[in-house]
Amino acid sequence: MVDAVRRRGAALFLLLLLLLASALHGAPAASVNRISVETAGRGELITVIASADMQVDPRTVWDVISDYDRLADFIPDMRSSRVIRRDGDRVLVEQTGEFGFLFFRQPVEVRLAVSESPPGGIVAHAVGGNLQSMEGRYAIESLPGNEVRLSYSGRLVPGFQVPPFVSRIAVRSTMDRQFRALVQEIVRRDLSIRGPAR
Incomplete structure (x- = not known):
């Protein structure tokens, strides 16, 4: 038995x-064939260049990067994100969160003037908040083999009262986590819409 x-x-x-x-x-x-995030700094200025090659529908990429009211649901270190005003392809977005690395945590508040160019990209720059300056650009590009490249380039001056190298490490760590989470959400939504079969 x-x-x-x-x-x-x-x-x-x-x-x-x-x-x-x-x-x-x-x-x-x-679905992600390549992803890279690079940062550089000179004085207080920090630059970020990131890109990911994915086999996803380009419309899904656009839907995720322009989903301002839900970004805080899947972007680490972002506490809130909401549209304050929309006028055609011009959007005013308010976001709160933090830059962090090990013991260092810096609250961030920013109000972004966003210019949309669907389905190709987004340009944004800070018009308020506690960053000295910030500007960023997303670009969506179709590649051979049904691949899509999402690229991001940004420049910011934190203006935090800490040594610049600490700010650079915190921003680099945060931006790396946030870009990878954005790509992960794009892949997740693409699979939920189109299913696993390719």
């Missing part, structure tokens, strides 16, 4: 392993 139960348990375990292996074999390849 005990042997029969063990044999049934072993058979069930093997069946589950086979089903799992079959599911993994049929799963799509990774």
Whole structure:
């Protein structure tokens, strides 16, 4: 009796392993083929250049990067993000969050004047908040092989009362996490819309 139960348990375990292996074999390849985030600094100025090549629908990329009211749901270190005013392709967005690295935490408040150019990109610059200056640009580019490249370039001067190298490390760490989370949300939404089959 005990042997029969063990044999049934072993058979069930093997069946589950086979089903799992079959599911993994049929799963799509990774949708993100390349991702990079680079920062540089001179004095208080920090520049960020980031890009990701993905096999996703370009419309999904646009939908995610322009989903201002939901950015805080999936972007780490962002506490809130909301549209204050919209006038055609001009949007005023207010965001709060923080830059952080190890023990250092710096609250950030920014009001962004956003200019949309769907489906190709977004340009934004700070018009209020506690950053000395900030400007950024997203670009969406279709590549051969049904790939899409999302690129970001930004420049900011934090103006925090800490040594510049601490600000650079905190901004670099935060921007890396945030860009990767943005890409992850794009892939998640693309899979939920189009399904796993490619």
